Amino acid sequence: MKRIFTIALIAMFAAGAIPALASPAPFITPPAPQFTEAERQAELARRRAAVEAKMVDNSVMVLLSAEPKLYTGDVDYVFRQENDLYYLTNLKQQDATLVIQKKAGKITETVYLPKRDPSQETWKGKMYSVEDAERISGIKRVLPAEEAQIAIDALKRRSDPAIQTVYLLLEGDTGEPDGQREFGREAALSKQLKAAPAGKGPRPRPLKVLNGRDIIDDLRMIKSRYEQKLLQHAVDISTEAHERAWMIAGNVSMEYELQAEVEYTFRRRNADFWGYPSIVGAGANGTTLHYEESQGPVRLGDLVLMDVGAEYDHLTADVTRTFPVNGKFSKEQADIYQIVYDAQEAVAKAAKPGASMMDIEFAADEVLKNGLLKLGLITPENPQYQLWYMHGVGHWLGMNVHDVGSRFTFEPGMTFTNEPGIYIRADALDYLPDTPENRAFKAKIRPAFEKYKNIGVRIEDDMIITPTGVEWMTKNLPRKMSDIEDFIAANKRSQQ
Numbered sequence: 001m002k003r004i005f006t007i008a009l010i011a012m013f014a015a016g017a018i019p020a021l022a023s024p025a026p027f028i029t030p031p032a033p034q035f036t037e038a039e040r041q042a043e044l045a046r047r048r049a050a051v052e053a054k055m056v057d058n059s060v061m062v063l064l065s066a067e068p069k070l071y072t073g074d075v076d077y078v079f080r081q082e083n084d085l086y087y088l089t090n091l092k093q094q095d096a097t098l099v100i101q102k103k104a105g106k107i108t109e110t111v112y113l114p115k116r117d118p119s120q121e122t123w124k125g126k127m128y129s130v131e132d133a134e135r136i137s138g139i140k141r142v143l144p145a146e147e148a149q150i151a152i153d154a155l156k157r158r159s160d161p162a163i164q165t166v167y168l169l170l171e172g173d174t175g176e177p178d179g180q181r182e183f184g185r186e187a188a189l190s191k192q193l194k195a196a197p198a199g200k201g202p203r204p205r206p207l208k209v210l211n212g213r214d215i216i217d218d219l220r221m222i223k224s225r226y227e228q229k230l231l232q233h234a235v236d237i238s239t240e241a242h243e244r245a246w247m248i249a250g251n252v253s254m255e256y257e258l259q260a261e262v263e264y265t266f267r268r269r270n271a272d273f274w275g276y277p278s279i280v281g282a283g284a285n286g287t288t289l290h291y292e293e294s295q296g297p298v299r300l301g302d303l304v305l306m307d308v309g310a311e312y313d314h315l316t317a318d319v320t321r322t323f324p325v326n327g328k329f330s331k332e333q334a335d336i337y338q339i340v341y342d343a344q345e346a347v348a349k350a351a352k353p354g355a356s357m358m359d360i361e362f363a364a365d366e367v368l369k370n371g372l373l374k375l376g377l378i379t380p381e382n383p384q385y386q387l388w389y390m391h392g393v394g395h396w397l398g399m400n401v402h403d404v405g406s407r408f409t410f411e412p413g414m415t416f417t418n419e420p421g422i423y424i425r426a427d428a429l430d431y432l433p434d435t436p437e438n439r440a441f442k443a444k445i446r447p448a449f450e451k452y453k454n455i456g457v458r459i460e461d462d463m464i465i466t467p468t469g470v471e472w473m474t475k476n477l478p479r480k481m482s483d484i485e486d487f488i489a490a491n492k493r494s495q496q
């Protein structure tokens with residue numbers, strides 16, 4: 001019986017009655033990109049040279065390392081180096097300081113580091129030796145950490161009158177001329193540097209303090225081939241993590257089980273960490289943009305929205321998929337999904353060198369508005385599509401998940417996310433101002449609202465601008481509804 005059935009199937013297949021099924025094998029993260037020491041050092045030297053070229057003459061840039069952050073009692077959060085210091089040195093250790101001086105056009109780069117201390121190393125592991133720091137950073141002048149304070153104090157005293165400008169990494173609203181709204185350690189240092197030094201004698205000119213971020217952020221916007229390879233690895237780990245969660249979703253009962261599968265994959269593939277807390281929302285929880293609790297049930301018939309990204313070597317992916325737990329989109333889920341998918345396609349078409357972030361916003365808005373209108377979730381006289389789509393369509397991506405940079409025009413090497421979404425929140429209509437227009441609006445869309453409520457869909461891909469358009473860094477993660485369904489059908493399994 002079984003045999004006859006098989007033969008019949010083969011015959012039908014041969015006759016072309018059954019389309020060939022591509023077998024969608026789960027994605028396995030390829031090995032991490034490898035670079036020689038020389039390549040790595042050349043990359044760091046390139047970045048520093050670019051920074052130095054933009055520093056005004058007779059200036060000093062001071063980059064302090066991140067400070068440990070208290071978790072509880074005597075326990076800190078996992079230490080993560082400050083991005084710009086890492087960008088220029090690859091040093092991961094606490095209490096590192098980078099000082100770059102540009103004086104009469106001559107550059108001096110100095111790294112300050114705590115001296116190795118056997119009693120500290122007993123508790124916390126090996127500290128960098130001078131040779132380690134030289135090899136990792138490529139900077140030849142490595143001095144003890146205590147001397148960093150001496151160098152900073154010398155700046156405060158204006159001991160070298162030639163130096164007129166100091167760059168710090170300032171946070172907050174640095175547009176304030178007096179720096180009043182800057183905050184943190186660096187703001188305090190900024191104030192001290194700008195104050196006239198105590199003591200007798202002729203008063204030197206006040207030091208000018210500029211924000212080093214203005215220089216470094218701009219460079220970080222364009223990802224070199226080296227950076228692109230690392231970011232691709234973070235995307236690949238995230239791709240594998242998404243798929244693994246899809247495979248078990250039909251056999252779990254709680255959201256945290258899917259989150260565990262994702263973060264297990266991150267760790268297993270040696271990601272540094274996640275780039276942002278994982279968002280795993282089943283059913284109505286998918287309509288909360290940054291839902292991080294993972295305490296809800298996962299039910300057959302639900303969609304699950306997962307916005308999760310691995311971080312690798314300080315670069316983070318940012319990837320969202322929305323998939324059906326039972327492996328099949330319902331008609332209503334598919335209606336919403338297709339609009340979001342089409343908006344993504346429109347964004348990808350609009351994104352190219354010379355186009356801007358505004359262009360892709362408009363491209364997405366147009367598709368989302370038309371789609372929602374067709375479904376009856378907004379009306380021609382009141383097309384308030386932002387009721388169901390309340391965020392931007394994308395952001396720069398890099399060392400920060402919402403990466404730095406103040407330019408808006410695309411250039412090759414820029415990386416960004418393409419992430420439209422529609423969220424039919426069950427209470428959305430309750431918060432509309434009670435006006436005659438809104439009353440009419442609510443009455444008109446009520447049937448569609450009842451049909452689609454509690455469906456949340458976001459699809460988010462990581463894109464890189466190429467000379468001619470875009471490349472989808474996330475292209476290995478199924479995105480079309482039929483591809484997601486085929487993948488789940490071919491790969492669903494129970495948890496191990």
Ligand SMILES: [Mn+2]
Pocket residue numbers: 318395417419460
């Ligand atoms: Mn994002």
